[in-house]
Amino acid sequence: MRYSPTLLDHFLNPRNAGLMREPDGVGVEEYEGCGDLARFFLRVRDGCVAEVRFQTYGCGPTIAAASAASVRVSGRAVEELLNLKPQEVEDAVDGLPDDRKHAADVVAGALRAAALDALRRRGEVH
Amino acid sequence: MDRRVYLDHNASTPVHPEVLAEMLPFFGEYFGNPSSVHAFGREARAGLDTARERVARFLRVGPEELVFTSGGTESDNLGVKGLAWARGRGHLITSKIEHHAVLRACQWLETQGFTVTYVGVDGHGMIDPDDVKRAIRPDTIGVSIMHANSEVGTIQPVTAIGAVVREAGVPFHVDAVQTFGKIDLDLANIDLVSFSSHKIYGPKGVAGLWIRKGTKMVSVQHGGEHERRRRAGTENVPGIVGLGMAVEVRARDMHEERRRVTGLRDRLWEGIRARVPDARLNGHPTERLPGTANISYRGVESESVVLGLDLKGIGVSAGSACTSGNVEPSYVLVAMGAPLEWAMGAVRHSLGRSTTADDIDYVVESVEPIVRKLRAAMPVGAA
Numbered sequence: 001m002r003y004s005p006t007l008l009d010h011f012l013n014p015r016n017a018g019l020m021r022e023p024d025g026v027g028v029e030e031y032e033g034c035g036d037l038a039r040f041f042l043r044v045r046d047g048c049v050a051e052v053r054f055q056t057y058g059c060g061p062t063i064a065a066a067s068a069a070s071v072r073v074s075g076r077a078v079e080e081l082l083n084l085k086p087q088e089v090e091d092a093v094d095g096l097p098d099d100r101k102h103a104a105d106v107v108a109g110a111l112r113a114a115a116l117d118a119l120r121r122r123g124e125v126h
Numbered sequence: 127m128d129r130r131v132y133l134d135h136n137a138s139t140p141v142h143p144e145v146l147a148e149m150l151p152f153f154g155e156y157f158g159n160p161s162s163v164h165a166f167g168r169e170a171r172a173g174l175d176t177a178r179e180r181v182a183r184f185l186r187v188g189p190e191e192l193v194f195t196s197g198g199t200e201s202d203n204l205g206v207k208g209l210a211w212a213r214g215r216g217h218l219i220t221s222k223i224e225h226h227a228v229l230r231a232c233q234w235l236e237t238q239g240f241t242v243t244y245v246g247v248d249g250h251g252m253i254d255p256d257d258v259k260r261a262i263r264p265d266t267i268g269v270s271i272m273h274a275n276s277e278v279g280t281i282q283p284v285t286a287i288g289a290v291v292r293e294a295g296v297p298f299h300v301d302a303v304q305t306f307g308k309i310d311l312d313l314a315n316i317d318l319v320s321f322s323s324h325k326i327y328g329p330k331g332v333a334g335l336w337i338r339k340g341t342k343m344v345s346v347q348h349g350g351e352h353e354r355r356r357r358a359g360t361e362n363v364p365g366i367v368g369l370g371m372a373v374e375v376r377a378r379d380m381h382e383e384r385r386r387v388t389g390l391r392d393r394l395w396e397g398i399r400a401r402v403p404d405a406r407l408n409g410h411p412t413e414r415l416p417g418t419a420n421i422s423y424r425g426v427e428s429e430s431v432v433l434g435l436d437l438k439g440i441g442v443s444a445g446s447a448c449t450s451g452n453v454e455p456s457y458v459l460v461a462m463g464a465p466l467e468w469a470m471g472a473v474r475h476s477l478g479r480s481t482t483a484d485d486i487d488y489v490v491e492s493v494e495p496i497v498r499k500l501r502a503a504m505p506v507g508a509a
Contacts (some may be wrong), residue, residue: 003369011434014502014503018502036427057427057504058430059429059433060429060433060434064431066503081139
């Protein structure tokens, strides 16, 4: 099997999948050419991620990466997520094959965008 | 996960035990080079001759009209380039949904000064013979149309297409890799046919091209005098023996199997249609390969369905491939005019001789929760 047990577990049982009503921040990232898309919704309390939801359109690794990343970022400071690196997302699924690295890029990009949106809405960045 | 169900027979098939048994002596006892004059060579030559006669009898052609190759891709390349180069310049006609072996050979020929018309298909993936007729020009030197498409299984009206091509006096090549040994093919209006071994329970790495006697061709691969100077290189004797035996088995079994597999194919689609909302069948409803059911799940990405089924021990293939930097929906479905949100969710199931009704029911049961879960995580219509 080319995917890690962690990745397959998140693919089969995605955590935090779905929409969020009235989120404090929303971010979307698309992967050109592939049509892969990830959208993250954040609920923020005291500057930290209180709740996270995601929707993805993509191959199995993208779904798994979104799920694993959603668990990783829960409770963290929103500001910290502005610098979320694809490597951290990849680590959350115990690695990705070379031809699926874009799953981590899409998910990290969407989370960074959601964090930026949340901070903008609070007027903390411009 | 113990249960395994293989529904990817259009990709490849397991070697039939009777085929394997026929091949084995040609790896050891009869190892000689069929071009050698001594007894060792003659033994290998006898195997080669028997295989050639078997294929010739099946296709109802002369054994001397057959060229064995290394695979369907080589057969297509030899057919298309062999026709083109023998004429030096001119115009070719093919379709937008050909296998890459034909499409890319044609695209390459365009870089060499040839011109090519790629005819389209309708919503069922069917080519209109009138479109081919309209594409024929005074400088048309060859037409190549597949018998059935590997992805959606639509069977082309090659006899009618052949009639208009014949009327224009142009040679007609048919890529029959997906139909050879599965359904009948009338060669009356055809001049070249590509066929393969590993799609019909023969070994990989061996295939053939039938070239109607008198068809002007040049070879693509140069060297020795093999295959009546049309394809140089020592013959893959065990492989060709296997192909010959695979054809014998198909001649015996194909009609009964066609009936049985068609029933299972329809059971699969009926089962999925009843359980999974927003699913649709791609390809022609009736003029379709007996074992092929290409099903789209709207708004779902096909590779994730393939992965979900793989984890249940089920082998199917995705209509779209999601590799870094190069992801596109199937060019076949795009040519058929399928909307992107459907085209991206296409999954091909291709059944074969080992497929049972129980397998089909297991797949139907397995696919519903997979698609439901994926849809829960996916923004519908995001594509």
